[in-house]
Amino acid sequence: MDVQVLRSFRAVAEGATVTQAAAEAHLTQPALSRALRRLEREVGAELFQQVGRVLRLTPAGQVFKEHVDDVLDRLDHGLRAVRETVSPESGLIPLAFLHSLGTWLLPSLITGYRERFPLARFELRQGSEAVLLRTLLDGTADLLLTAEDPGHALVTWRRLLVEPLWLAVPPGHRLAQRRRARLAEVADEPFIMLRHEQGLRAVTEALCRRSGFTPRAGFEGDEVATLRGLVAAGLGVSLLPRPHSATPAGRRAPRYLQVTDVETTRDIGIAWLTSRALPANSRRFIDHALDHAAAVAEQEHVSAQEQ
Structure with a gap:
Protein backbone atom coordinates (compact mmCIF):
# COMPACT_ATOMS: atom_id res chain seq x y z
CA MET A 1 0.00 0.00 0.00
CA VAL A 86 21.33 12.11 11.47
CA SER A 87 21.00 15.71 12.70
CA PRO A 88 20.38 15.72 16.48
CA GLU A 89 20.69 19.50 16.79
CA SER A 90 17.70 20.21 14.53
CA GLY A 91 15.13 17.84 15.99
CA LEU A 92 11.46 18.66 16.42
CA ILE A 93 9.89 19.12 19.87
CA PRO A 94 6.07 18.74 19.86
CA LEU A 95 5.00 20.78 22.88
CA ALA A 96 1.50 21.58 24.18
CA PHE A 97 0.93 24.40 26.66
CA LEU A 98 -1.72 26.06 28.73
CA HIS A 99 -3.09 29.35 27.33
CA SER A 100 -1.96 31.42 30.30
CA LEU A 101 1.66 30.20 30.01
CA GLY A 102 2.04 31.40 26.43
CA THR A 103 2.78 35.01 27.36
CA TRP A 104 5.62 34.48 29.83
CA LEU A 105 6.94 31.01 30.67
CA LEU A 106 6.85 29.40 27.22
CA PRO A 107 8.71 32.21 25.37
CA SER A 108 11.51 32.31 27.94
CA LEU A 109 11.89 28.52 27.87
CA ILE A 110 12.05 28.40 24.07
CA THR A 111 14.44 31.37 23.87
CA GLY A 112 16.80 29.81 26.39
CA TYR A 113 16.70 26.43 24.68
CA ARG A 114 17.37 27.84 21.23
CA GLU A 115 20.34 29.78 22.55
CA ARG A 116 21.89 26.37 23.24
CA PHE A 117 20.39 24.52 20.25
CA PRO A 118 19.73 27.13 17.53
CA LEU A 119 18.45 24.60 14.98
CA ALA A 120 15.82 23.08 17.27
CA ARG A 121 12.25 23.32 15.98
CA PHE A 122 9.01 23.42 17.97
CA GLU A 123 5.53 22.20 17.06
CA LEU A 124 3.26 24.07 19.46
CA ARG A 125 -0.35 23.51 20.54
CA GLN A 126 -2.33 25.39 23.16
CA GLY A 127 -5.61 24.74 24.92
CA SER A 128 -7.30 23.78 28.17
CA GLU A 129 -5.89 21.12 30.50
CA ALA A 130 -8.33 18.47 29.26
CA VAL A 131 -7.55 19.13 25.59
CA LEU A 132 -3.80 19.20 26.22
CA LEU A 133 -3.86 15.94 28.16
CA ARG A 134 -5.44 14.25 25.14
CA THR A 135 -2.62 15.47 22.89
CA LEU A 136 -0.16 13.85 25.29
CA LEU A 137 -2.06 10.57 25.51
CA ASP A 138 -2.54 10.22 21.75
CA GLY A 139 1.10 11.01 20.99
CA THR A 140 0.43 14.32 19.23
CA ALA A 141 2.64 16.09 21.78
CA ASP A 142 5.75 14.81 23.56
CA LEU A 143 5.54 17.31 26.39
CA LEU A 144 2.91 19.34 28.21
CA LEU A 145 3.36 22.60 30.11
CA THR A 146 0.43 22.94 32.46
CA ALA A 147 -0.81 24.00 35.86
CA GLU A 148 -1.26 21.30 38.48
CA ASP A 149 -0.50 17.59 38.22
CA PRO A 150 -2.90 15.96 35.68
CA GLY A 151 -3.16 13.03 38.11
CA HIS A 152 -3.19 10.46 35.31
CA ALA A 153 -1.73 6.98 35.85
CA LEU A 154 0.12 7.07 32.49
CA VAL A 155 1.65 10.53 32.95
CA THR A 156 4.76 11.71 34.78
CA TRP A 157 4.59 15.31 36.02
CA ARG A 158 7.35 17.47 37.53
CA ARG A 159 6.77 20.78 39.25
CA LEU A 160 8.64 23.71 37.73
CA LEU A 161 7.32 26.74 39.59
CA VAL A 162 4.77 27.80 42.18
CA GLU A 163 2.82 30.76 40.80
CA PRO A 164 1.03 33.15 43.19
CA LEU A 165 -2.63 33.92 42.56
CA TRP A 166 -3.97 37.35 43.46
CA LEU A 167 -7.43 38.68 44.17
CA ALA A 168 -8.22 40.78 41.09
CA VAL A 169 -10.82 43.53 41.64
CA PRO A 170 -12.09 46.36 39.40
CA PRO A 171 -10.28 49.72 39.66
CA GLY A 172 -13.27 51.33 41.40
CA HIS A 173 -13.88 48.44 43.81
CA ARG A 174 -14.25 49.11 47.54
CA LEU A 175 -11.00 47.14 48.14
CA ALA A 176 -9.06 48.63 45.21
CA GLN A 177 -6.92 50.95 47.33
CA ARG A 178 -5.72 48.15 49.60
CA ARG A 179 -2.70 45.90 49.07
CA ARG A 180 -4.08 42.89 50.91
CA ALA A 181 -7.48 41.36 51.58
CA ARG A 182 -9.11 38.20 52.86
CA LEU A 183 -10.76 36.11 50.19
CA ALA A 184 -13.79 35.88 52.47
CA GLU A 185 -14.32 39.63 52.01
CA VAL A 186 -15.62 39.04 48.47
CA ALA A 187 -17.69 35.94 49.25
CA ASP A 188 -20.94 37.63 48.16
CA GLU A 189 -19.59 39.04 44.89
CA PRO A 190 -19.76 37.46 41.43
CA PHE A 191 -16.57 35.65 40.38
CA ILE A 192 -15.20 35.85 36.86
CA MET A 193 -13.85 32.33 36.29
CA LEU A 194 -12.62 29.95 33.64
CA ARG A 195 -14.89 27.14 32.47
CA HIS A 196 -15.05 23.87 34.39
CA GLU A 197 -12.62 22.03 32.09
CA GLN A 198 -9.88 24.55 32.98
CA GLY A 199 -7.62 23.76 35.93
CA LEU A 200 -7.66 27.29 37.35
CA ARG A 201 -11.43 26.95 37.82
CA ALA A 202 -10.96 23.97 40.15
CA VAL A 203 -8.17 25.79 42.01
CA THR A 204 -10.38 28.87 42.47
CA GLU A 205 -13.30 26.86 43.78
CA ALA A 206 -11.09 24.89 46.18
CA LEU A 207 -9.50 28.06 47.61
CA CYS A 208 -12.88 29.73 48.07
CA ARG A 209 -14.17 26.66 49.92
CA ARG A 210 -11.13 26.82 52.20
CA SER A 211 -12.08 30.42 52.89
CA GLY A 212 -15.60 29.34 53.86
CA PHE A 213 -17.78 29.95 50.80
CA THR A 214 -18.71 28.69 47.33
CA PRO A 215 -18.00 31.25 44.60
CA ARG A 216 -20.92 32.43 42.49
CA ALA A 217 -19.98 32.52 38.81
CA GLY A 218 -20.68 35.86 37.17
CA PHE A 219 -19.04 34.81 33.91
CA GLU A 220 -17.19 31.75 32.60
CA GLY A 221 -14.46 32.31 30.03
CA ASP A 222 -11.78 30.43 28.13
CA GLU A 223 -8.66 32.55 28.67
CA VAL A 224 -7.10 34.42 31.57
CA ALA A 225 -6.73 37.57 29.44
CA THR A 226 -10.52 37.66 28.97
CA LEU A 227 -11.05 37.32 32.72
CA ARG A 228 -8.72 40.24 33.39
CA GLY A 229 -10.61 42.42 30.93
CA LEU A 230 -13.99 41.61 32.45
CA VAL A 231 -12.76 42.24 35.99
CA ALA A 232 -11.38 45.61 34.84
CA ALA A 233 -14.80 46.35 33.33
CA GLY A 234 -16.39 45.88 36.75
CA LEU A 235 -18.27 42.63 36.15
CA GLY A 236 -16.85 40.85 39.17
CA VAL A 237 -13.73 39.69 40.96
CA SER A 238 -11.37 36.82 40.23
CA LEU A 239 -8.36 34.84 41.44
CA LEU A 240 -5.64 35.29 38.82
CA PRO A 241 -1.90 35.29 38.30
CA ARG A 242 -0.58 38.80 37.87
CA PRO A 243 0.23 39.69 34.24
CA HIS A 244 3.90 39.31 33.33
CA SER A 245 3.86 42.34 31.04
CA ALA A 246 2.68 45.92 31.48
CA THR A 247 -0.90 46.84 30.62
CA PRO A 248 -1.00 49.01 27.46
CA ALA A 249 -1.41 52.72 28.14
CA GLY A 250 -5.01 53.82 28.30
CA ARG A 251 -6.41 50.37 29.01
CA ARG A 252 -8.18 49.75 32.31
CA ALA A 253 -6.59 47.05 34.43
CA PRO A 254 -7.69 45.22 37.57
CA ARG A 255 -6.12 45.92 40.93
CA TYR A 256 -4.29 42.91 42.37
CA LEU A 257 -4.44 42.24 46.12
CA GLN A 258 -2.47 39.71 48.11
CA VAL A 259 -4.79 37.20 49.79
CA THR A 260 -4.16 36.74 53.50
CA ASP A 261 -6.64 34.15 54.81
CA VAL A 262 -5.61 31.25 52.51
CA GLU A 263 -2.47 30.48 50.54
CA THR A 264 -3.43 31.23 46.94
CA THR A 265 -0.99 29.59 44.55
CA ARG A 266 -0.97 27.11 41.70
CA ASP A 267 1.73 24.70 40.58
CA ILE A 268 3.22 25.01 37.10
CA GLY A 269 4.82 21.85 35.74
CA ILE A 270 5.90 19.77 32.79
CA ALA A 271 4.45 16.36 31.92
CA TRP A 272 5.16 13.45 29.58
CA LEU A 273 4.02 9.86 29.06
CA THR A 274 5.75 7.62 31.59
CA SER A 275 6.06 4.62 29.31
CA ARG A 276 7.20 6.45 26.19
CA ALA A 277 10.88 6.63 25.25
CA LEU A 278 11.21 10.30 24.38
CA PRO A 279 13.43 11.51 21.54
CA ALA A 280 16.68 13.17 22.59
CA ASN A 281 15.50 16.73 21.95
CA SER A 282 12.42 16.34 24.10
CA ARG A 283 14.47 14.82 26.92
CA ARG A 284 16.90 17.75 26.69
CA PHE A 285 14.00 20.20 26.84
CA ILE A 286 12.76 18.63 30.08
CA ASP A 287 16.21 19.09 31.61
CA HIS A 288 16.33 22.66 30.30
CA ALA A 289 12.91 23.46 31.80
CA LEU A 290 13.90 22.07 35.20
CA ASP A 291 17.20 24.02 35.14
CA HIS A 292 15.35 27.20 34.13
CA ALA A 293 12.86 26.78 36.96
CA ALA A 294 15.65 26.22 39.49
CA ALA A 295 17.41 29.40 38.31
CA VAL A 296 14.17 31.42 38.59
CA ALA A 297 13.56 30.10 42.12
CA GLU A 298 17.12 30.96 43.14
CA GLN A 299 16.78 34.47 41.72
CA GLU A 300 13.52 35.01 43.59
CA HIS A 301 15.12 33.74 46.81
CA VAL A 302 18.02 36.20 46.43
CA SER A 303 15.65 39.07 45.69
CA ALA A 304 13.57 38.25 48.78
CA GLN A 305 16.69 38.26 50.97
CA GLU A 306 17.80 41.62 49.58
CA GLN A 307 14.42 43.14 50.40
Missing part, protein backbone atom coordinates in the same frame (compact mmCIF):
# COMPACT_ATOMS: atom_id res chain seq x y z
CA ASP A 2 1.19 3.51 -0.84
CA VAL A 3 1.94 5.56 2.28
CA GLN A 4 0.73 8.79 0.65
CA VAL A 5 -2.58 7.15 -0.23
CA LEU A 6 -2.95 6.08 3.41
CA ARG A 7 -2.30 9.67 4.48
CA SER A 8 -4.93 10.89 2.00
CA PHE A 9 -7.36 8.24 3.25
CA ARG A 10 -6.89 9.51 6.80
CA ALA A 11 -7.35 13.12 5.71
CA VAL A 12 -10.65 12.34 3.97
CA ALA A 13 -11.75 10.16 6.89
CA GLU A 14 -11.17 13.13 9.22
CA GLY A 15 -13.32 15.49 7.18
CA ALA A 16 -11.26 16.79 4.27
CA THR A 17 -12.80 16.68 0.82
CA VAL A 18 -11.14 14.56 -1.85
CA THR A 19 -10.21 17.80 -3.63
CA GLN A 20 -8.52 19.17 -0.51
CA ALA A 21 -6.71 15.90 0.18
CA ALA A 22 -5.57 15.71 -3.44
CA ALA A 23 -4.13 19.22 -3.30
CA GLU A 24 -2.27 18.34 -0.10
CA ALA A 25 -0.83 15.25 -1.81
CA HIS A 26 -0.02 17.20 -5.02
CA LEU A 27 -2.40 15.01 -7.03
CA THR A 28 -5.40 15.74 -9.19
CA GLN A 29 -8.80 14.96 -7.72
CA PRO A 30 -9.51 12.15 -10.25
CA ALA A 31 -6.11 10.59 -9.54
CA LEU A 32 -6.76 10.49 -5.81
CA SER A 33 -10.27 9.12 -6.33
CA ARG A 34 -8.79 6.28 -8.37
CA ALA A 35 -6.14 5.68 -5.69
CA LEU A 36 -8.81 5.43 -2.98
CA ARG A 37 -10.77 2.93 -5.07
CA ARG A 38 -7.59 0.85 -5.49
CA LEU A 39 -7.14 0.99 -1.72
CA GLU A 40 -10.65 -0.35 -1.22
CA ARG A 41 -9.90 -3.22 -3.60
CA GLU A 42 -6.71 -4.02 -1.67
CA VAL A 43 -8.59 -3.94 1.65
CA GLY A 44 -11.47 -5.93 0.23
CA ALA A 45 -14.25 -3.64 1.48
CA GLU A 46 -15.87 -0.29 0.81
CA LEU A 47 -14.25 2.27 3.10
CA PHE A 48 -16.42 5.30 2.29
CA GLN A 49 -20.06 5.96 1.55
CA GLN A 50 -21.48 9.10 -0.03
CA VAL A 51 -23.69 11.11 2.36
CA GLY A 52 -24.96 14.17 0.59
CA ARG A 53 -21.88 15.88 -0.81
CA VAL A 54 -19.39 14.38 1.63
CA LEU A 55 -17.78 11.00 2.15
CA ARG A 56 -18.33 9.19 5.45
CA LEU A 57 -16.55 6.11 6.72
CA THR A 58 -18.35 2.81 6.51
CA PRO A 59 -18.08 0.46 9.52
CA ALA A 60 -15.22 -1.29 7.70
CA GLY A 61 -13.60 2.09 7.07
CA GLN A 62 -13.78 2.99 10.75
CA VAL A 63 -12.03 -0.24 11.71
CA PHE A 64 -9.40 0.26 9.01
CA LYS A 65 -8.74 3.87 10.07
CA GLU A 66 -7.81 2.81 13.61
CA HIS A 67 -5.02 0.66 12.20
CA VAL A 68 -3.98 3.27 9.63
CA ASP A 69 -3.63 5.83 12.44
CA ASP A 70 -1.40 3.44 14.36
CA VAL A 71 0.74 2.62 11.32
CA LEU A 72 1.21 6.24 10.26
CA ASP A 73 1.95 7.41 13.81
CA ARG A 74 4.60 4.71 14.18
CA LEU A 75 6.06 5.57 10.80
CA ASP A 76 6.19 9.28 11.60
CA HIS A 77 7.88 8.59 14.93
CA GLY A 78 10.39 6.37 13.14
CA LEU A 79 11.14 8.99 10.50
CA ARG A 80 11.55 11.60 13.21
CA ALA A 81 13.95 9.35 15.14
CA VAL A 82 16.06 8.85 12.01
CA ARG A 83 16.19 12.60 11.32
CA GLU A 84 17.27 13.28 14.88
CA THR A 85 19.93 10.57 14.65
Whole structure:
Protein backbone atom coordinates (compact mmCIF):
# COMPACT_ATOMS: atom_id res chain seq x y z
CA MET A 1 0.00 0.00 0.00
CA ASP A 2 1.19 3.51 -0.84
CA VAL A 3 1.94 5.56 2.28
CA GLN A 4 0.73 8.79 0.65
CA VAL A 5 -2.58 7.15 -0.23
CA LEU A 6 -2.95 6.08 3.41
CA ARG A 7 -2.30 9.67 4.48
CA SER A 8 -4.93 10.89 2.00
CA PHE A 9 -7.36 8.24 3.25
CA ARG A 10 -6.89 9.51 6.80
CA ALA A 11 -7.35 13.12 5.71
CA VAL A 12 -10.65 12.34 3.97
CA ALA A 13 -11.75 10.16 6.89
CA GLU A 14 -11.17 13.13 9.22
CA GLY A 15 -13.32 15.49 7.18
CA ALA A 16 -11.26 16.79 4.27
CA THR A 17 -12.80 16.68 0.82
CA VAL A 18 -11.14 14.56 -1.85
CA THR A 19 -10.21 17.80 -3.63
CA GLN A 20 -8.52 19.17 -0.51
CA ALA A 21 -6.71 15.90 0.18
CA ALA A 22 -5.57 15.71 -3.44
CA ALA A 23 -4.13 19.22 -3.30
CA GLU A 24 -2.27 18.34 -0.10
CA ALA A 25 -0.83 15.25 -1.81
CA HIS A 26 -0.02 17.20 -5.02
CA LEU A 27 -2.40 15.01 -7.03
CA THR A 28 -5.40 15.74 -9.19
CA GLN A 29 -8.80 14.96 -7.72
CA PRO A 30 -9.51 12.15 -10.25
CA ALA A 31 -6.11 10.59 -9.54
CA LEU A 32 -6.76 10.49 -5.81
CA SER A 33 -10.27 9.12 -6.33
CA ARG A 34 -8.79 6.28 -8.37
CA ALA A 35 -6.14 5.68 -5.69
CA LEU A 36 -8.81 5.43 -2.98
CA ARG A 37 -10.77 2.93 -5.07
CA ARG A 38 -7.59 0.85 -5.49
CA LEU A 39 -7.14 0.99 -1.72
CA GLU A 40 -10.65 -0.35 -1.22
CA ARG A 41 -9.90 -3.22 -3.60
CA GLU A 42 -6.71 -4.02 -1.67
CA VAL A 43 -8.59 -3.94 1.65
CA GLY A 44 -11.47 -5.93 0.23
CA ALA A 45 -14.25 -3.64 1.48
CA GLU A 46 -15.87 -0.29 0.81
CA LEU A 47 -14.25 2.27 3.10
CA PHE A 48 -16.42 5.30 2.29
CA GLN A 49 -20.06 5.96 1.55
CA GLN A 50 -21.48 9.10 -0.03
CA VAL A 51 -23.69 11.11 2.36
CA GLY A 52 -24.96 14.17 0.59
CA ARG A 53 -21.88 15.88 -0.81
CA VAL A 54 -19.39 14.38 1.63
CA LEU A 55 -17.78 11.00 2.15
CA ARG A 56 -18.33 9.19 5.45
CA LEU A 57 -16.55 6.11 6.72
CA THR A 58 -18.35 2.81 6.51
CA PRO A 59 -18.08 0.46 9.52
CA ALA A 60 -15.22 -1.29 7.70
CA GLY A 61 -13.60 2.09 7.07
CA GLN A 62 -13.78 2.99 10.75
CA VAL A 63 -12.03 -0.24 11.71
CA PHE A 64 -9.40 0.26 9.01
CA LYS A 65 -8.74 3.87 10.07
CA GLU A 66 -7.81 2.81 13.61
CA HIS A 67 -5.02 0.66 12.20
CA VAL A 68 -3.98 3.27 9.63
CA ASP A 69 -3.63 5.83 12.44
CA ASP A 70 -1.40 3.44 14.36
CA VAL A 71 0.74 2.62 11.32
CA LEU A 72 1.21 6.24 10.26
CA ASP A 73 1.95 7.41 13.81
CA ARG A 74 4.60 4.71 14.18
CA LEU A 75 6.06 5.57 10.80
CA ASP A 76 6.19 9.28 11.60
CA HIS A 77 7.88 8.59 14.93
CA GLY A 78 10.39 6.37 13.14
CA LEU A 79 11.14 8.99 10.50
CA ARG A 80 11.55 11.60 13.21
CA ALA A 81 13.95 9.35 15.14
CA VAL A 82 16.06 8.85 12.01
CA ARG A 83 16.19 12.60 11.32
CA GLU A 84 17.27 13.28 14.88
CA THR A 85 19.93 10.57 14.65
CA VAL A 86 21.33 12.11 11.47
CA SER A 87 21.00 15.71 12.70
CA PRO A 88 20.38 15.72 16.48
CA GLU A 89 20.69 19.50 16.79
CA SER A 90 17.70 20.21 14.53
CA GLY A 91 15.13 17.84 15.99
CA LEU A 92 11.46 18.66 16.42
CA ILE A 93 9.89 19.12 19.87
CA PRO A 94 6.07 18.74 19.86
CA LEU A 95 5.00 20.78 22.88
CA ALA A 96 1.50 21.58 24.18
CA PHE A 97 0.93 24.40 26.66
CA LEU A 98 -1.72 26.06 28.73
CA HIS A 99 -3.09 29.35 27.33
CA SER A 100 -1.96 31.42 30.30
CA LEU A 101 1.66 30.20 30.01
CA GLY A 102 2.04 31.40 26.43
CA THR A 103 2.78 35.01 27.36
CA TRP A 104 5.62 34.48 29.83
CA LEU A 105 6.94 31.01 30.67
CA LEU A 106 6.85 29.40 27.22
CA PRO A 107 8.71 32.21 25.37
CA SER A 108 11.51 32.31 27.94
CA LEU A 109 11.89 28.52 27.87
CA ILE A 110 12.05 28.40 24.07
CA THR A 111 14.44 31.37 23.87
CA GLY A 112 16.80 29.81 26.39
CA TYR A 113 16.70 26.43 24.68
CA ARG A 114 17.37 27.84 21.23
CA GLU A 115 20.34 29.78 22.55
CA ARG A 116 21.89 26.37 23.24
CA PHE A 117 20.39 24.52 20.25
CA PRO A 118 19.73 27.13 17.53
CA LEU A 119 18.45 24.60 14.98
CA ALA A 120 15.82 23.08 17.27
CA ARG A 121 12.25 23.32 15.98
CA PHE A 122 9.01 23.42 17.97
CA GLU A 123 5.53 22.20 17.06
CA LEU A 124 3.26 24.07 19.46
CA ARG A 125 -0.35 23.51 20.54
CA GLN A 126 -2.33 25.39 23.16
CA GLY A 127 -5.61 24.74 24.92
CA SER A 128 -7.30 23.78 28.17
CA GLU A 129 -5.89 21.12 30.50
CA ALA A 130 -8.33 18.47 29.26
CA VAL A 131 -7.55 19.13 25.59
CA LEU A 132 -3.80 19.20 26.22
CA LEU A 133 -3.86 15.94 28.16
CA ARG A 134 -5.44 14.25 25.14
CA THR A 135 -2.62 15.47 22.89
CA LEU A 136 -0.16 13.85 25.29
CA LEU A 137 -2.06 10.57 25.51
CA ASP A 138 -2.54 10.22 21.75
CA GLY A 139 1.10 11.01 20.99
CA THR A 140 0.43 14.32 19.23
CA ALA A 141 2.64 16.09 21.78
CA ASP A 142 5.75 14.81 23.56
CA LEU A 143 5.54 17.31 26.39
CA LEU A 144 2.91 19.34 28.21
CA LEU A 145 3.36 22.60 30.11
CA THR A 146 0.43 22.94 32.46
CA ALA A 147 -0.81 24.00 35.86
CA GLU A 148 -1.26 21.30 38.48
CA ASP A 149 -0.50 17.59 38.22
CA PRO A 150 -2.90 15.96 35.68
CA GLY A 151 -3.16 13.03 38.11
CA HIS A 152 -3.19 10.46 35.31
CA ALA A 153 -1.73 6.98 35.85
CA LEU A 154 0.12 7.07 32.49
CA VAL A 155 1.65 10.53 32.95
CA THR A 156 4.76 11.71 34.78
CA TRP A 157 4.59 15.31 36.02
CA ARG A 158 7.35 17.47 37.53
CA ARG A 159 6.77 20.78 39.25
CA LEU A 160 8.64 23.71 37.73
CA LEU A 161 7.32 26.74 39.59
CA VAL A 162 4.77 27.80 42.18
CA GLU A 163 2.82 30.76 40.80
CA PRO A 164 1.03 33.15 43.19
CA LEU A 165 -2.63 33.92 42.56
CA TRP A 166 -3.97 37.35 43.46
CA LEU A 167 -7.43 38.68 44.17
CA ALA A 168 -8.22 40.78 41.09
CA VAL A 169 -10.82 43.53 41.64
CA PRO A 170 -12.09 46.36 39.40
CA PRO A 171 -10.28 49.72 39.66
CA GLY A 172 -13.27 51.33 41.40
CA HIS A 173 -13.88 48.44 43.81
CA ARG A 174 -14.25 49.11 47.54
CA LEU A 175 -11.00 47.14 48.14
CA ALA A 176 -9.06 48.63 45.21
CA GLN A 177 -6.92 50.95 47.33
CA ARG A 178 -5.72 48.15 49.60
CA ARG A 179 -2.70 45.90 49.07
CA ARG A 180 -4.08 42.89 50.91
CA ALA A 181 -7.48 41.36 51.58
CA ARG A 182 -9.11 38.20 52.86
CA LEU A 183 -10.76 36.11 50.19
CA ALA A 184 -13.79 35.88 52.47
CA GLU A 185 -14.32 39.63 52.01
CA VAL A 186 -15.62 39.04 48.47
CA ALA A 187 -17.69 35.94 49.25
CA ASP A 188 -20.94 37.63 48.16
CA GLU A 189 -19.59 39.04 44.89
CA PRO A 190 -19.76 37.46 41.43
CA PHE A 191 -16.57 35.65 40.38
CA ILE A 192 -15.20 35.85 36.86
CA MET A 193 -13.85 32.33 36.29
CA LEU A 194 -12.62 29.95 33.64
CA ARG A 195 -14.89 27.14 32.47
CA HIS A 196 -15.05 23.87 34.39
CA GLU A 197 -12.62 22.03 32.09
CA GLN A 198 -9.88 24.55 32.98
CA GLY A 199 -7.62 23.76 35.93
CA LEU A 200 -7.66 27.29 37.35
CA ARG A 201 -11.43 26.95 37.82
CA ALA A 202 -10.96 23.97 40.15
CA VAL A 203 -8.17 25.79 42.01
CA THR A 204 -10.38 28.87 42.47
CA GLU A 205 -13.30 26.86 43.78
CA ALA A 206 -11.09 24.89 46.18
CA LEU A 207 -9.50 28.06 47.61
CA CYS A 208 -12.88 29.73 48.07
CA ARG A 209 -14.17 26.66 49.92
CA ARG A 210 -11.13 26.82 52.20
CA SER A 211 -12.08 30.42 52.89
CA GLY A 212 -15.60 29.34 53.86
CA PHE A 213 -17.78 29.95 50.80
CA THR A 214 -18.71 28.69 47.33
CA PRO A 215 -18.00 31.25 44.60
CA ARG A 216 -20.92 32.43 42.49
CA ALA A 217 -19.98 32.52 38.81
CA GLY A 218 -20.68 35.86 37.17
CA PHE A 219 -19.04 34.81 33.91
CA GLU A 220 -17.19 31.75 32.60
CA GLY A 221 -14.46 32.31 30.03
CA ASP A 222 -11.78 30.43 28.13
CA GLU A 223 -8.66 32.55 28.67
CA VAL A 224 -7.10 34.42 31.57
CA ALA A 225 -6.73 37.57 29.44
CA THR A 226 -10.52 37.66 28.97
CA LEU A 227 -11.05 37.32 32.72
CA ARG A 228 -8.72 40.24 33.39
CA GLY A 229 -10.61 42.42 30.93
CA LEU A 230 -13.99 41.61 32.45
CA VAL A 231 -12.76 42.24 35.99
CA ALA A 232 -11.38 45.61 34.84
CA ALA A 233 -14.80 46.35 33.33
CA GLY A 234 -16.39 45.88 36.75
CA LEU A 235 -18.27 42.63 36.15
CA GLY A 236 -16.85 40.85 39.17
CA VAL A 237 -13.73 39.69 40.96
CA SER A 238 -11.37 36.82 40.23
CA LEU A 239 -8.36 34.84 41.44
CA LEU A 240 -5.64 35.29 38.82
CA PRO A 241 -1.90 35.29 38.30
CA ARG A 242 -0.58 38.80 37.87
CA PRO A 243 0.23 39.69 34.24
CA HIS A 244 3.90 39.31 33.33
CA SER A 245 3.86 42.34 31.04
CA ALA A 246 2.68 45.92 31.48
CA THR A 247 -0.90 46.84 30.62
CA PRO A 248 -1.00 49.01 27.46
CA ALA A 249 -1.41 52.72 28.14
CA GLY A 250 -5.01 53.82 28.30
CA ARG A 251 -6.41 50.37 29.01
CA ARG A 252 -8.18 49.75 32.31
CA ALA A 253 -6.59 47.05 34.43
CA PRO A 254 -7.69 45.22 37.57
CA ARG A 255 -6.12 45.92 40.93
CA TYR A 256 -4.29 42.91 42.37
CA LEU A 257 -4.44 42.24 46.12
CA GLN A 258 -2.47 39.71 48.11
CA VAL A 259 -4.79 37.20 49.79
CA THR A 260 -4.16 36.74 53.50
CA ASP A 261 -6.64 34.15 54.81
CA VAL A 262 -5.61 31.25 52.51
CA GLU A 263 -2.47 30.48 50.54
CA THR A 264 -3.43 31.23 46.94
CA THR A 265 -0.99 29.59 44.55
CA ARG A 266 -0.97 27.11 41.70
CA ASP A 267 1.73 24.70 40.58
CA ILE A 268 3.22 25.01 37.10
CA GLY A 269 4.82 21.85 35.74
CA ILE A 270 5.90 19.77 32.79
CA ALA A 271 4.45 16.36 31.92
CA TRP A 272 5.16 13.45 29.58
CA LEU A 273 4.02 9.86 29.06
CA THR A 274 5.75 7.62 31.59
CA SER A 275 6.06 4.62 29.31
CA ARG A 276 7.20 6.45 26.19
CA ALA A 277 10.88 6.63 25.25
CA LEU A 278 11.21 10.30 24.38
CA PRO A 279 13.43 11.51 21.54
CA ALA A 280 16.68 13.17 22.59
CA ASN A 281 15.50 16.73 21.95
CA SER A 282 12.42 16.34 24.10
CA ARG A 283 14.47 14.82 26.92
CA ARG A 284 16.90 17.75 26.69
CA PHE A 285 14.00 20.20 26.84
CA ILE A 286 12.76 18.63 30.08
CA ASP A 287 16.21 19.09 31.61
CA HIS A 288 16.33 22.66 30.30
CA ALA A 289 12.91 23.46 31.80
CA LEU A 290 13.90 22.07 35.20
CA ASP A 291 17.20 24.02 35.14
CA HIS A 292 15.35 27.20 34.13
CA ALA A 293 12.86 26.78 36.96
CA ALA A 294 15.65 26.22 39.49
CA ALA A 295 17.41 29.40 38.31
CA VAL A 296 14.17 31.42 38.59
CA ALA A 297 13.56 30.10 42.12
CA GLU A 298 17.12 30.96 43.14
CA GLN A 299 16.78 34.47 41.72
CA GLU A 300 13.52 35.01 43.59
CA HIS A 301 15.12 33.74 46.81
CA VAL A 302 18.02 36.20 46.43
CA SER A 303 15.65 39.07 45.69
CA ALA A 304 13.57 38.25 48.78
CA GLN A 305 16.69 38.26 50.97
CA GLU A 306 17.80 41.62 49.58
CA GLN A 307 14.42 43.14 50.40
